[in-house]
Amino acid sequence: MDMATVVKHMAQEAKAAARSLAVLPTAVKNQALAGLAQSLEQHRELIQEENQKDIVEAKKQNYPAAFIDRLTLSDKVLKSMVQGLHDVIHLPDPVGAVTSMWRRPNGLLVGRQRIPLGVIGFIYESRPNVTVDAGALCLKSGNAVILKGGKEAIRSNLALSRLMAQALSEVGAPAAAVQVIPTTEREAVVELLKLDELIDIVIPRGGEGLIRFVAENSRIPVLKHYKGVCHILVDADADLEMAETICFNAKVQRPGVCNAMETLLIHQDVARRFIPRMFARFREAGVELRGCPETCALDPQVKPAVATDWGYEFSDLILAVKVVPDLEAALDHIARYGSYHTEAIVTQNYGHAQRFLNEVDSSVVLVNASTRFNDGGELGLGAEIGINTSKLHAFGPMSLEELTTTKFIVYGSGQIRQ
């Protein structure tokens, strides 16, 4: 079979599976997840053997150490995958919930009921633990999923895929509910993206190249899980000690993730007071600072920022800093350079806090808290498949409810349209 046929066949199987998944009892879905958790523990060696082959190959190809690290299914990572499955088991099943119901003047009782989306195509990069996380969330929300991970993790992903299929079969659920595309060829993705009759949404999670490739080639609606260029504004009325703690956390705690701060905006009235202590702390942590002319004037050690530093996702211990004359200028800067991901203001000014919350067009907008809270778990959604930076369907972190849609159910007693 050629690749187009393989992928189409997988999608047909997924669509058939989706129909039974949509009405699969919660208990059965949880049993499958529990079975998988057990299986991951029992087959640890087998998984790590396959993973080792991926690692050897990646090392041969001179991937950097950080990449190898993300690729590795260590005991610790496997343990967290098992824990993740138990977390999903304990989350409420969103399917079937009637979110609201009302009576029409003609007596019709109209409700909106949560249903699965159907078949999801999930295209992501490198980390093989995502394969199980995403599979579990899709299954629990009643969706079939076709997974296409990074080519470097293909052996790990296929090993995990076999265990998932087995766990599904053992409880009588369709094994095609969670499938991994068994190839590293990009052509498979191209074929997948054509199947708008079989696949309901595509979620790409990864770098600019991947996202653009998917958006350009897809006939299926795409929910982009794209970069985070997060801004924090330290306002004139900020509690500067709080601002220092928040900014440090947002930049330094985990600089490689999408909800880390990339640009710091400082109100000119507090720049002189705020900068010395804040920058000293950043320097101590190894953060490279790139500033606007005003910033550099206040701290000559700061490297002048170039035009491309604004709106850039460094994903590293690098921070762009700009002094702004007022809230308006900060809002303009964010509107121009933000990535619809996460923005925060540190302020004690009530009006400024409310304006910032209202006017900033990002999936998560915070007052007096770190941008690092843009995360399904941290916000109370229980888990996440990723952070949607397109406004469609579910803006921001997507968990179980966000993997569903609603249909209208109508209880009548013979009503007809006049």
Place this chain on the structure above:
Amino acid sequence: MDMATVVKHMAQEAKAAARSLAVLPTAVKNQALAGLAQSLEQHRELIQEENQKDIVEAKKQNYPAAFIDRLTLSDKVLKSMVQGLHDVIHLPDPVGAVTSMWRRPNGLLVGRQRIPLGVIGFIYESRPNVTVDAGALCLKSGNAVILKGGKEAIRSNLALSRLMAQALSEVGAPAAAVQVIPTTEREAVVELLKLDELIDIVIPRGGEGLIRFVAENSRIPVLKHYKGVCHILVDADADLEMAETICFNAKVQRPGVCNAMETLLIHQDVARRFIPRMFARFREAGVELRGCPETCALDPQVKPAVATDWGYEFSDLILAVKVVPDLEAALDHIARYGSYHTEAIVTQNYGHAQRFLNEVDSSVVLVNASTRFNDGGELGLGAEIGINTSKLHAFGPMSLEELTTTKFIVYGSGQIRQ
């Protein structure tokens, strides 16, 4: 300027307008709508003059009478457009509503707040009244919209567009909030569909050709407003008098619309009793019947259905009829031939009603009511821009709330991530 430049410029203006629209007070939006309503009345003659030019051209090109009818902005249609504007004025503004809010263990107060989608591309066919309806719904929900109507209505649409721009300017709102693409070239749509940095969603509403063209050429997420192949199942336990009333209404009241019944499924236990009276009534109303072999055996006057009659949207006084052995067979038929639009069951059997509601994968599923109720107004949403047949974002009729998304707002007091 070439077409690509024109369309890109319009989209840039729309994006800029969207930022101020998102925070435009409800009162100002309502003022603009009221101004437009008044303007439509004042400039009736001007609108009808431009509309007449479209009609003359369409007649020259030998469009059928039904088409000319839909193209015509009669006094009656203009009056209903004005009424439609007043209806939208009276609908609650969805923007800013916090749909839920909760406290996290660390004290963060997290809420989901409704915000506009941003910039909408709306691509539709022929009827020029849709230009105003869609413009009004997008404006009230805080979205900027770029409208591309049918080429046959271009003069009417541009006349309406000028009045809309004027009504916006008069209240100090950006005129670029509602724009009509000033050309009939399809190339303009192709250019529009490339602008994924500027436009948030595309809604195509029309025939198969249009929908496919948009889905294939768009880099922007598409919410398909596609055909309705609506089924009604008359179950073994149906109240046959009620079934007759509902089926007649669903087929005959307005056969050309997407929520009209196209296929009637009849449980074999009641076929012999139900068919004679039902078919007599259909024939009296001029409905052509095309049946499965069992149907034809029970009523030899029925024309045998061919394979393509199943799952076909006749949009006319034609009905496909199939006798089914049980509920399961009906569900299978709908799963295979349905269009995710509207399905109804007529039954007095509690279990069957609940199973049908649960298992049928359509945007609206009804018990003992006509399929004709799949309509934003009839279901209580107040109005609709169309019926979304893709499951993404808002499955089914889309009104004001469905033209918004939510962002997370977070009130903190210095929280950082551990």
